[in-house]
Amino acid sequence: MKLGSLIALAPFLAMTVTAVAAMLAIAVKRNLALINGIAGAGIVISLLLLAPARQQAPAQVTPLLRIDDYALFFIALLLCAGLAVLGLCHDYFKERGGENEELPLLLVTALLGGSVLAASSHFAAFFLGLEILSISLFTLIGYPVNQLRPLEAAIKYLILSGVSSAFLLMGIAFLYAQSGELSFNGMNRFILSQPAMNTVVLSGIVLIVAGLGFKLSLVPFHLWTPDVYEGAPAPVTAFIATVSKGAVFALLLRLFAETGSYAYTPLQPVLGFIAVLSILGGNLLALLQKNVKRLLAYSSIAHMGYLLVAFIAGARIAKPLVVESVGFYLVAYFITTIGAFGVVSVLSSADREAGDIAVYRGLFWRRPWLAGTFTLMLLSLAGIPLTAGFIGKFYIFASGADGKLWGLLAAVIVGSGLGLFYYLRIIVTMSTEEDEGKETELRTMPGEQLSALTLAVLSLLLVWFGILPESLIHSIRAVADIFGK
Amino acid sequence: MMLSSLIAVLFLGGIAAWTAERWNPSAPRWIAIGTLALEALLAGSQFAGLDASTTLLSTPSLSSAWLAEVDLPWIPRFGIGFHLAADGLSLLLIALTVLLGFMAASSSWTEIDQRTGFFYFNLLTCLAGTVGVFLAVDLFLFFLFWEVMIVPMYFLISIWGHENRIYAAIKFVIFTQVSSLLMLISIIVLALVHYHATGAFTFDYFVLLNARLDPELSIWLMLGFFIAFTVKLPAVPFHTWLPDAHTQAPTGGSVILAGVLLKTGAYGLLRFVIPLFPDAAHRFAPVALALGVVSVLYAALMAFAQSDFKRLVAYTSVSHMGFILLGAFSWNLLAMQGAVVTMLAHGLSAGALFMIAGSLQHRLHSREFGKMGGLWQVIPQLSAFTLFFIMATLGLPGLGNFVGEFLVLIGVFQANTAAAAVAALALILSPVYALIVIQRAYHGPLQTRPLLADCSVRELASLGLLVAALVWLGLHPQAVLDVSKPALQPWVQNLNAKET
Numbered sequence: 001m002k003l004g005s006l007i008a009l010a011p012f013l014a015m016t017v018t019a020v021a022a023m024l025a026i027a028v029k030r031n032l033a034l035i036n037g038i039a040g041a042g043i044v045i046s047l048l049l050l051a052p053a054r055q056q057a058p059a060q061v062t063p064l065l066r067i068d069d070y071a072l073f074f075i076a077l078l079l080c081a082g083l084a085v086l087g088l089c090h091d092y093f094k095e096r097g098g099e100n101e102e103l104p105l106l107l108v109t110a111l112l113g114g115s116v117l118a119a120s121s122h123f124a125a126f127f128l129g130l131e132i133l134s135i136s137l138f139t140l141i142g143y144p145v146n147q148l149r150p151l152e153a154a155i156k157y158l159i160l161s162g163v164s165s166a167f168l169l170m171g172i173a174f175l176y177a178q179s180g181e182l183s184f185n186g187m188n189r190f191i192l193s194q195p196a197m198n199t200v201v202l203s204g205i206v207l208i209v210a211g212l213g214f215k216l217s218l219v220p221f222h223l224w225t226p227d228v229y230e231g232a233p234a235p236v237t238a239f240i241a242t243v244s245k246g247a248v249f250a251l252l253l254r255l256f257a258e259t260g261s262y263a264y265t266p267l268q269p270v271l272g273f274i275a276v277l278s279i280l281g282g283n284l285l286a287l288l289q290k291n292v293k294r295l296l297a298y299s300s301i302a303h304m305g306y307l308l309v310a311f312i313a314g315a316r317i318a319k320p321l322v323v324e325s326v327g328f329y330l331v332a333y334f335i336t337t338i339g340a341f342g343v344v345s346v347l348s349s350a351d352r353e354a355g356d357i358a359v360y361r362g363l364f365w366r367r368p369w370l371a372g373t374f375t376l377m378l379l380s381l382a383g384i385p386l387t388a389g390f391i392g393k394f395y396i397f398a399s400g401a402d403g404k405l406w407g408l409l410a411a412v413i414v415g416s417g418l419g420l421f422y423y424l425r426i427i428v429t430m431s432t433e434e435d436e437g438k439e440t441e442l443r444t445m446p447g448e449q450l451s452a453l454t455l456a457v458l459s460l461l462l463v464w465f466g467i468l469p470e471s472l473i474h475s476i477r478a479v480a481d482i483f484g485k
Numbered sequence: 486m487m488l489s490s491l492i493a494v495l496f497l498g499g500i501a502a503w504t505a506e507r508w509n510p511s512a513p514r515w516i517a518i519g520t521l522a523l524e525a526l527l528a529g530s531q532f533a534g535l536d537a538s539t540t541l542l543s544t545p546s547l548s549s550a551w552l553a554e555v556d557l558p559w560i561p562r563f564g565i566g567f568h569l570a571a572d573g574l575s576l577l578l579i580a581l582t583v584l585l586g587f588m589a590a591s592s593s594w595t596e597i598d599q600r601t602g603f604f605y606f607n608l609l610t611c612l613a614g615t616v617g618v619f620l621a622v623d624l625f626l627f628f629l630f631w632e633v634m635i636v637p638m639y640f641l642i643s644i645w646g647h648e649n650r651i652y653a654a655i656k657f658v659i660f661t662q663v664s665s666l667l668m669l670i671s672i673i674v675l676a677l678v679h680y681h682a683t684g685a686f687t688f689d690y691f692v693l694l695n696a697r698l699d700p701e702l703s704i705w706l707m708l709g710f711f712i713a714f715t716v717k718l719p720a721v722p723f724h725t726w727l728p729d730a731h732t733q734a735p736t737g738g739s740v741i742l743a744g745v746l747l748k749t750g751a752y753g754l755l756r757f758v759i760p761l762f763p764d765a766a767h768r769f770a771p772v773a774l775a776l777g778v779v780s781v782l783y784a785a786l787m788a789f790a791q792s793d794f795k796r797l798v799a800y801t802s803v804s805h806m807g808f809i810l811l812g813a814f815s816w817n818l819l820a821m822q823g824a825v826v827t828m829l830a831h832g833l834s835a836g837a838l839f840m841i842a843g844s845l846q847h848r849l850h851s852r853e854f855g856k857m858g859g860l861w862q863v864i865p866q867l868s869a870f871t872l873f874f875i876m877a878t879l880g881l882p883g884l885g886n887f888v889g890e891f892l893v894l895i896g897v898f899q900a901n902t903a904a905a906a907v908a909a910l911a912l913i914l915s916p917v918y919a920l921i922v923i924q925r926a927y928h929g930p931l932q933t934r935p936l937l938a939d940c941s942v943r944e945l946a947s948l949g950l951l952v953a954a955l956v957w958l959g960l961h962p963q964a965v966l967d968v969s970k971p972a973l974q975p976w977v978q979n980l981n982a983k984e985t
Contacts, residue, residue, distance in 0.1 A: 365600075379636065384632055384635075384636060385628070385629040385633055390629075394669070394673070397669055409670055413666045413670075414663075417662065417663040417666075420658055424643075424654075425655070428651050431640070431643060431644050470559070473560065474562070477562070
């Protein structure tokens with residue numbers, strides 16, 4: 001392997017080394033702060049190594065991985081999200097009993113899996129990345145082993161994730177059986193060389209979409225989502241909602257753009273149907289929730305539906321615009337989702353997650369900064385201007401309108417209307433007066449500097465990208481250019 | 486840069502008011518008043534430039550109607566600019582905004598005693614968004630301000646409102662948001678059409694004015710804007726959020742809502758729908774006129790049936806906004822100018838009536854007519870003010886509303902005789918509901934109640950100011966007509982040229 005390839009792989013290597021180092025450190029001495037420090041430093045080093053890796057881009061490192069701007073952008077996004085979640089995890093777990101030191105280690109391996117997904121250009125890498133990510137996630141979800149709900153959530157995720165992997169493998173097998181190719185490029189050549197529609201390939205793609213649909217929790221593959229979101233510890237929920245979904249979406253987009261799967265027109269109505277179901281189903285079910293974590297889970301289903309609208313438009317509009325839309329939307333979604341679950345995590349105590357909406361009553365007057373952050377995040381999720389979420393929604397509308405997907409856009413509008421209703425309900429709850437004499441404060445906050453810092457940075461970014469999005473748009477456009485003009 | 490400071494002053498003042506609460510609970514009020522005074526000065530200096538308007542602007546793309554302009558690149562990716570410009574229409578509405586801002590601050594003086602800082606922050610931010618709406622000539626920027634003014638109003642209603650405030654606040658946001666998303670899609674499609682035709686992305690109003698549109702597409706785009714604006718206006722059948730929002734809002738919120746926020750819908754019709762889609766709007770005019778007539782009559786009838794003071798005034802607002810819809814879609818200068826005068830006059834009179842409703846509620850803790858009755862004997866000054874403003878609403882000659890409605894009716898008569906004839910029935914219906922108010926609330930036997938205080942100096946001063954403004958508008962409307970004429974004339978000429 002040449003030196004150039006090693007440099008291109010350096011971020012991956014750094015993550016691997018971090019995992020090993022953390023493991024060794026745990027063997028020597030159990031100290032959460034130390035392990036968190038190692039993991040944090042490892043992630044930062046991986047981030048820094050992205051710069052030299054970029055010098056090598058675009059590079060095909062082994063047939064499995066392609067390190068190009070697209071991959072590097074999403075790896076950077078995943079790593080930043082991982083860093084934020086690590087900060088939240090530190091505050092969340094430091095007061096809790098038990099041996100929490102393996103948690104940062106698992107975060108790093110999950111990030112590694114996600115990064116492999118973002119860079120994969122081959123079905124083997126795709127599957128490997130997905131499994132590294134998912135296996136780390138079951139353990140993360142079930143981390144508080146002595147509690148019932150996290151365990152239940154972990155088992156649910158384990159089983160459904162296994163099923164979805166089976167779907168994926170079956171789909172890959174179909175594709176392989178027909179084409180004899182496993183790399184995305186080879187698949188593209190094969191699809192282009194096919195004069196007519198190949199039903200086996202189409203079924204393969206549908207199976208893969210179904211498998212990824214599980215991971216993205218699109219309706220009708222969403223059933224695990226609310227339970228897992230509710231059961232998992234709040235920072236881990238933030239991680240599932242962002243890193244796992246973001247990586248899978250990045251992969252899905254590359255898969256479709258590079259293998260030419262967009263050429264299969266019968267897929268369009270299927271995807272459109274999934275998008276509409278996700279938007280309406282997610283929003284309608286979110287309306288019925290009394291638990292903030294479940295509500296955010298359903299809303300994330302709806303957000304994946306919105307994202308899918310831009311993705312579907314890819315069949316009709318210039319690919320760079322799709323990458324740009326999806327990229328911006330994902331960045332906004334990452335910031336808001338981590339922020340929202342970060343607030344939940346700050347409010348959670350060792351024995352109770354701050355899921356119940358009653359916990360938020362009067363938060364505005366008790367802890368104005370925290371409530372302000374949450375309000376900002378919710379407004380961004382609702383797509384109100386001056387937040388990054390609005391620019392993201394603008395992108396969805398722009399690509400949808402360019403692709404003339406009027407039906408899907410109508411669904412987005414209806415969904416946004418429904419969404420406002422439950423986002424505003426949380427805001428209203430935070431601004432209502434507390435009942436006198438009823439103590440809803442869950443814990444006295446001993447020290448949560450890291451969470452506070454994370455939330456502050458996220459809020460700043462949210463407003464910054466909402467008011468002056470040009471810098472972010474500029475860098476995403478550079479990424480999008482790899483898919484041609 | 487003057488124009489950006491018009492927005493920035495209000496916003497920064499809001500932040501100052503919010504932070505000042507920590508030092509002194511009454512400081513936010515004074516900061517709000519100070520901010521509004523500064524804003525009034527700034528707006529006044531814009532008016533001063535009005536006479537020399539022809540030479541002020543050197544940009545050749547703008548007609549002489551535009552007085553000042555700021556154009557900075559903002560999101561070059563989509564050709565979105567921070568582009569503000571003011572003409573007579575914008576300035577008149579900004580003047581109204583500032584005046585009613587004072588009224589809102591004044592009527593909240595004693596009513597709001599909880600979390601004053603956040604209250605005045607929301608009040609001023611809402612005004613900042615509104616001023617932004619009146620100034621923005623980049624469609625993306627316009628949309629941004631359009632949305633920005635909604636959120637603080639939502640907080641005003643949901644935190645300081647009355648018993649059923651959460652329902653009303655959420656209803657308000659959902660109506661305005663969903664309709665504005667339709668407008669956003671229209672804006673994007675308009676920009677995309679222009680992009681595919683010319684290869685340049687832009688959201689600039691002046692550029693998009695010349696966009697060539699397919700007739701069928703332009704109807705759909707026009708509808709996107711039209712629905713967003715008529716929801717805000719509001720016109721039947723999109724009006725149902727308004728009575729709830731008004732009834733539940735705190736007095737200051739009601740004043741801003743009736744006086745200023747509704748005008749953004751009317752402004753949007755005059756500024757965007759008609760100039761951007763003249764043909765489509767012209768073909769759509771019969772429907773719009775019909776909606777206007779229905780709004781005028783239906784809302785007047787509904788007003789008659791209300792037993793709640795604020796709800797009644799809210800329905801009269803819908804009725805008067807119907808006149809604006811009629812004026813905007815009747816294709817002549819007279820009617821459009823009538824619409825502008827009605828906007829101003831309604832802002833003043835409805836604002837005043839909401840202030841009075843607020844004062845009554847403050848004294849009686851009720852808005853029901855059933856609990857009033859005979860009030861004239863105890864609070865004669867407030868009653869006299871009520872009589873004055875009620876007379877203004879029903880269109881007493883000599884006051885602003887009369888001029889506006891009269892001009893609108895003349896204009897509509899030229900465009901569509903039947904619509905004018907039916908809409909004129911409102912001139913019979915409005916005295917009916919107006920007199921109901923006076924009859925039920927102020928005459929009849931006095932209900933036993935503790936001593937009520939009459940107007941305070943603050944109330945006398947603010948209501949007196951509104952009286953003076955309405956009388957001035959009624960007696961000397963030419964000043965307003967002169968200012969608004971250059972802003973409206975090009976579109977009317979444009980339309981007439983197309984018609985012939």
